[in-house]
Amino acid sequence: MNIIIITGASSGMGVEFALQLDNVFTYTIDEIWMIARRKEQMLEVAESMMNTTRILDMDVTKPEDMERFKNLLVKEKPTVRMLVNCAGYGVMGEFSKLNMQEELGMIDVNCKALTQMTYMCIPYMRENSRIIQLASSAAFMPQPGFAVYAASKAYVNSFSRALTEELRKKKIYVTSVCPGPVDTPFFDLAEKDGKTLAIKKLTMALPEKVVEKAIQDSFHKRSVSVYSGYIKAFEVLAKAVPHQILLTAMRYMK
Ligand SMILES: NC(=O)c1ccc[n+]([C@@H]2O[C@H](COP(=O)([O-])OP(=O)(O)OC[C@H]3O[C@@H](n4cnc5c(N)ncnc54)[C@H](OP(=O)(O)O)[C@@H]3O)[C@@H](O)[C@H]2O)c1
Known part of the structure; x- marks a missing residue:
């Protein structure tokens, strides 16, 4: 299967x-x-899809749910043609003022669950399988006011790029997707205690465009997918300019 x-x-x-x-x-x-x-939301999406879907209502941070998923893989022995690790969240605000469980939860979902899911699926992949990992342009440099989220996405990007090299000999291709702000419900939670810089909001992308580019980049075996000229320019800047200079400049931005 x-x-x-x-x-x-x-x-x-x-x-x-x-x-x-x-x-x-x-x-x-x-x-x-x-x-x-949220099972109901997935059932609603599945209704308009042509392929057969299997809805797995799981909390990826719960060991018992991940065990259930592992057992399902053992039972079904599928060939995983593609894994897309999209589950994730961010909370903005000053690190020491935010809720600790929410901060640690970002590490659990964005890093730990993504790593565990990838580990469990690789044995079921074959030549030409794909892994798409949702990182973020927040991975490109430290982000005051979004500290844990940016660090978690730097982890995803670093992990995914290393995995690209490790899996190359098996012809399994990994793409780290690094979008800037994307217009999704992500911000309902992200902005409850803090605000996105206005300059970032100007670069807000449509989810369908970011995903289309990510799928194309995955098919082209690209290790990183960056949508839009603005975010590519930010990537270049974050590589070329010492981070301390950019961090100092960011102090004066609203
Ligand atoms: N939107 C942006 O500006 C942006 C930019 C760069 C990168 N990203 C990254 O892109 C990914 C998708 O974000 P999005 O914008 O599509 O946000 P979203 O609309 O808020 O979707 C987040 C998804 O993660 C799932 N999720 C969160 N915690 C979970 C848990 N414990 N167990 C299982 N599923 C969980 C949510 O499902 P349930 O709540 O139903 O569990 C939801 O389906 C995230 O990794 C995010 O960090 C987003």
């Missing part, structure tokens, strides 16, 4: 991946497995 697995499939870019991959892989895969906590 050939399958695609998408985490974070109840909202935002995870939904977009489900819809676009459903179109790309019509009749060439057997099932799309959709993972998130």
